[in-house]
Amino acid sequence: xxxxxxxxxxxxxxxxxxxxxxxxxxxxxxxxxxxxxxxxxxxxxxxxxxxxxxxxxxxxxxxxxxxxxxxxxxxxxxxxxxxxxxxxxxxxxxxxxxxxxxxxxxxxxxxxxxxxxxxxxxxxxxxxxxxxxxxxxxxxxxxxxxxxxxxxxxxxxxxxxxxxxxxxxxxxxxxxxxxxxxxxxxxxxxxxxxxxxxxxxxxxxxxxxxxxxxxxxxxxxxxxxxxxxxxxxxxxxxxxxxxxxxxxxxxxxxxxxxxxxxxxxxxxxxxxxxxxxxxxxxxxxxxxxxxxxxxxxxxxxxxxxxxxxxxxxxxxxxxxxxxxxxxxxxxxxxxxxxxxxxxxxxxxxxxxxxxxxxxxxxxxxxxxxxxxxxxxxxxx
Numbered sequence: 001x002x003x004x005x006x007x008x009x010x011x012x013x014x015x016x017x018x019x020x021x022x023x024x025x026x027x028x029x030x031x032x033x034x035x036x037x038x039x040x041x042x043x044x045x046x047x048x049x050x051x052x053x054x055x056x057x058x059x060x061x062x063x064x065x066x067x068x069x070x071x072x073x074x075x076x077x078x079x080x081x082x083x084x085x086x087x088x089x090x091x092x093x094x095x096x097x098x099x100x101x102x103x104x105x106x107x108x109x110x111x112x113x114x115x116x117x118x119x120x121x122x123x124x125x126x127x128x129x130x131x132x133x134x135x136x137x138x139x140x141x142x143x144x145x146x147x148x149x150x151x152x153x154x155x156x157x158x159x160x161x162x163x164x165x166x167x168x169x170x171x172x173x174x175x176x177x178x179x180x181x182x183x184x185x186x187x188x189x190x191x192x193x194x195x196x197x198x199x200x201x202x203x204x205x206x207x208x209x210x211x212x213x214x215x216x217x218x219x220x221x222x223x224x225x226x227x228x229x230x231x232x233x234x235x236x237x238x239x240x241x242x243x244x245x246x247x248x249x250x251x252x253x254x255x256x257x258x259x260x261x262x263x264x265x266x267x268x269x270x271x272x273x274x275x276x277x278x279x280x281x282x283x284x285x286x287x288x289x290x291x292x293x294x295x296x297x298x299x300x301x302x303x304x305x306x307x308x309x310x311x312x313x314x315x316x317x318x319x320x321x322x323x324x325x326x327x328x329x330x331x332x333x334x335x336x337x338x339x340x341x342x343x344x345x346x347x348x349x350x351x352x353x354x355x356x357x358x359x360x361x362x363x364x365x366x367x368x369x370x371x372x373x374x375x376x377x378x379x380x
Contacts (some may be wrong), residue, residue: 003366026186041234075103075117076125085122086143088213095143099125102141106175109170112139118317121352123148128180136182137167142174147271152176153218157268162279163288181279181287188275188309195310199295199325201286202278202305203332206298207236210333211287222262222269222296229350230256236353242361244352244368251380252371255342262296274304299336302329313370323377341378345371 067375076099086092103125107114113130120126124142131137142148155166155178164179187198230253237249270277271292281287294300306329307313312321323337330337348371355364 001199032221049128052336062144065330075114075127076100077117079119080117080125081119081122081124082143083141090144102173102175103127103139105172106139106141106173106177110139110177111178112137114139117292124167124287124290129177131167136180138164138178138180140176140178143177144174148174150219150293151291152293153195153215154268154270156208157212157219157293159212160283161212162205163270163291178289179281179283179287181281181289183280185280186276187278187280187286188360190280195325196328198275198309199329200304200332202273202309203274203302203329205272205286205288206273206333207280210272210298210301212268214266214268219268220294222300225294226256226300226346230254233350233353234250236357240353240356240361242364244356244358244365245372248345248368248371248375249349251375255346256350257341259299260297261300265298266296267298268295269298269301271301272304273301277310297343298333299339299343300347302333302340303328303347306340307344307370307374308349313373318373319377322374326377338378341374342380345375345380348374 039261076096080085083096084339086096103114106112107129110129111132115128115130117125117127118138123145124140126138129137142151149171152166152169152171155176156169157164159165160179164181166176166178168177169175187202190198194200230282233249233253233256237244237246270288271294272290273288277290278286278288294311306322306325311327315321326337326340330340346365352371354369355361355367
């Protein structure tokens, strides 16, 4: 079956009634935590709001009283992952305090009818929205951090080829209005098609994303980012001294520094192309969401797709499964499978030391075991 012939899953429920906005039910913080899953990096200043952000509109005030509290709990419930994660840090709690006003502001500015929020990401408040013309969209309000700064620029560059359309944006406020994927089933959760068919469909999306000429400005350079990561990995290894293979860590560090320099082409990479960020849609069978775009080596992108879809490391013998899947995707996107494997080693080592820095040394050890298996396949 060709990627284009993979039909999307059955439709989901439609947008529910709109809800007013009140203060979020922020759970108390009882002890220091590692922090949110998104990286704690300074937010980029970003360009001026795009021309798509047309009417400014008044900022709606929260409604008082018990009814407003109940409505606020519906739009920003305490069990929403973004509330849980952002409550762990001072900057996150400050952003949560402003969130009800942000929701109201962009609901009114873009004349939206909002449905209940989607329980998903840890750095963004996301909800389905009905447009004035009856169309559907998603409102996304993101805690300001470095990786989020280029999302609008990336979506604008791709123009809907492989990713959702950008409908409106206020980049200074980290507010986006994007195309809604219906039914929205994640690629990793689609049980009707084989892993090979889903990998082929995802590779087709990557080809679309990578076909767009990189913009002259507005996106970080992958090489600069991975150089920073290489230094950070070295510092964490020296400071934390986890019981990880130092030789393998050194290989990962070297790859983070050298792989971008040996790339034969530069593209706008998605940056977080995991199976949860590929959704079934109506316009095309599948579309990518939630990018962290940069300009650089396309070989950077496939790692989370290949190591998460169908959990290859949970197979009795992961090596032949991984070898087959890396070859399949490499052939589909026109890259050397050894290069994709090398990038996977680099990114897995970086991930392992991130876990260690978050106090999750055992999780980092699992990542290092995966890095060792990938390095063996790559011949490193």
